[in-house]
Amino acid sequence: MRDVAVIGVGMMKWGELWEKSLRDIFVESALEAVKDAGVDRIDSMYVGCMSSGLFVGQEHLGSLLADYLGMGPIPALRVETACAAGGAAFKQAVMEVGSGMSDIVLAGGVEKMTDIGGDGATFALATAADAEYEVYNGVTFPGLYAMMAVAHMDAYGTTREQLAAVSVKNHANGAKNPHAQYPFELTVDRVLNSVMIADPLTILDCSPITDGAAAVIVCPLDMAKDLTKNKPIKVLASTHATDTIALHSREDIAWLGAVAKAGELAYAQAGLSPSDIDLAEVHDCFTIAEVCAIEALGFFERGKGGASAESGETAIGGRIPVNASGGLKSKGHPVGATGIAQIIEVTKQLRGEADKRQVEGARIGMTQNMGGTGGSCVVHILGAE
Amino acid sequence: MSTSARYWREIPQRYRYEGAKCKSCGKISFPPRVVCKSCGGREFEKVELAKQGKLLTHTVIRVGPSQFADQTPYAVGVAELDDGVRMTAMIADVDFEELKVGMPVKLEFRKVRDEGEAGIICYGYKFVPVR
Numbered sequence: 307m308r309d310v311a312v313i314g315v316g317m318m319k320w321g322e323l324w325e326k327s328l329r330d331i332f333v334e335s336a337l338e339a340v341k342d343a344g345v346d347r348i349d350s351m352y353v354g355c356m357s358s359g360l361f362v363g364q365e366h367l368g369s370l371l372a373d374y375l376g377m378g379p380i381p382a383l384r385v386e387t388a389c390a391a392g393g394a395a396f397k398q399a400v401m402e403v404g405s406g407m408s409d410i411v412l413a414g415g416v417e418k419m420t421d422i423g424g425d426g427a428t429f430a431l432a433t434a435a436d437a438e439y440e441v442y443n444g445v446t447f448p449g450l451y452a453m454m455a456v457a458h459m460d461a462y463g464t465t466r467e468q469l470a471a472v473s474v475k476n477h478a479n480g481a482k483n484p485h486a487q488y489p490f491e492l493t494v495d496r497v498l499n500s501v502m503i504a505d506p507l508t509i510l511d512c513s514p515i516t517d518g519a520a521a522v523i524v525c526p527l528d529m530a531k532d533l534t535k536n537k538p539i540k541v542l543a544s545t546h547a548t549d550t551i552a553l554h555s556r557e558d559i560a561w562l563g564a565v566a567k568a569g570e571l572a573y574a575q576a577g578l579s580p581s582d583i584d585l586a587e588v589h590d591c592f593t594i595a596e597v598c599a600i601e602a603l604g605f606f607e608r609g610k611g612g613a614s615a616e617s618g619e620t621a622i623g624g625r626i627p628v629n630a631s632g633g634l635k636s637k638g639h640p641v642g643a644t645g646i647a648q649i650i651e652v653t654k655q656l657r658g659e660a661d662k663r664q665v666e667g668a669r670i671g672m673t674q675n676m677g678g679t680g681g682s683c684v685v686h687i688l689g690a691e
Numbered sequence: 692m693s694t695s696a697r698y699w700r701e702i703p704q705r706y707r708y709e710g711a712k713c714k715s716c717g718k719i720s721f722p723p724r725v726v727c728k729s730c731g732g733r734e735f736e737k738v739e740l741a742k743q744g745k746l747l748t749h750t751v752i753r754v755g756p757s758q759f760a761d762q763t764p765y766a767v768g769v770a771e772l773d774d775g776v777r778m779t780a781m782i783a784d785v786d787f788e789e790l791k792v793g794m795p796v797k798l799e800f801r802k803v804r805d806e807g808e809a810g811i812i813c814y815g816y817k818f819v820p821v822r
Contacts, residue, residue, distance in 0.1 A: 428754075438722070442803065442815070444804070452750035456750060501753075504751065553769065554779045559748050
């Protein structure tokens with residue numbers, strides 16, 4: 307495999323973008339990434355998207371988006387692993403460049419979630435769970451993560467306040483991110499007293515419904531200095547693992563097996579350990595998800611992730627800053643775009659371009675993007691050259 | 692809306708609680724699988740699930756999908772049955788304050804949801820507390 311580098315990133319402000327269509331938001335971000343890299347062509351493209359069919363009634367995104375980007379007839383492929391689609395699209399792009407098949411590849415992600423009503427969005431998101439044996443019986447996505455939270459609280463004594471602190475920390479970071487959908491600060495009391503969605507998770511424990519896209523450009527590391535003026539960010543590890551789709555089939559309801567597996571493989575691939583990571587962007591679709599992810603990635607012992615945000619260890623300036631971007635919670639969660647936005651945040655941090663949320667001296671960063679209740683997980687480690 | 696085939700195909704599991712017991716390692720798969728998850732075995736015998744178990748976790752869904760609008764809010768849980776099978780179901784006839792990890796529950800055959808005026812009335816199992 308050739309070494310691969312990220313040389314361009316592009317994303318616009320996320321939110322409820324009523325005036326813009328799926329193709330509009332994707333093309334904006336993709337053009338921004340092409341401009342940032344300074345390349346004059348792309349050879350191939352991958353697009354992560356969970357469910358354009360259900361959200362906007364459009365499949366066949368490869369053709370649509372290559373066409374509207376003005377890049378036809380390049381090969382373009384849509385990638386789907388539920389909410390991990392963006393991370394998986396990036397992994398495919400890394401493989402294509404690493405293998406020598408192509409030199410300049412765009413990895414993007416997009417989800418247009420507000421063209422359908424709230425009930426339609428709930429239905430579309432629920433398709434990431436087992437349709438016949440979970441969703442049939444009335445469970446929703448907040449419900450599944452709520453059950454992980456109850457199991458974690460019961461086994462380890464994790465508290466509601468500790469979960470709320472994750473949301474407070476991520477909103478404090480997101481308030482410094484110009485692309486965030488909800489760039490405002492919260493308090494623990496406000497999280498606890500907001501509307502209950504699935505006990506014990508309130509609406510402020512949940513990531514929002516978001517329209518958004520994101521794109522990056524990758525190329526062989528040894529070509530980077532000829533192609534771009536940007537500091538190239540090297541891909542040190544690119545891994546992927548799966549777990550049972552149904553939460554109930556897992557031995558431990560409060561443990562993310564696919565995250566642990568993809569994490570172990572990533573540390574082995576990069577020759578690193580958790581203590582070498584300077585910052586991590588993890589998949590906090592719900593507050594409990596961040597707690598479980600940072601345990602599975604080895605930043606905290608099993609069962610000890612609950613106190614992470616409350617103690618300040620995962621804040622910017624803490625032992626291991628987690629979700630400096632604001633995470634899915636504050637930045638927004640257009641599902642297919644999330645994994646790419648994580649790569650963008652780490653790239654900006656390693657370039658030293660993260661402005662008010664810069665993690666000082668960051669050299670190595672990790673991204674962890676998962677689908678469903680952790681049935682798919684993609685992990686990447688990036689390093690400043 | 693799906694065709695009725697999608698519904699009646701699952702009837703053995705939902706109405707009769709049928710699982711598949713691996714002939715080589717004894718692990719029960721629910722729903723049945725072609726390949727045993729624990730040993731890779733391919734031969735199974737049909738078994739009826741244990742109808743009692745304990746809650747491993749639970750929640751109360753306060754914002755439910757439209758097919759469940761008439762039941763919202765409702766409790767949902769994951770239970771492990773006495774034969775080791777784990778499943779997700781609604782918890783019926785329960786005060787939400789009673790919900791507790793480890794709570795004994797039994798399976799009961801209930802109406803799960805309906806698909807509107809012209810659709811299927813869907814049945815299946817729900818958990819009910821054992822008192």
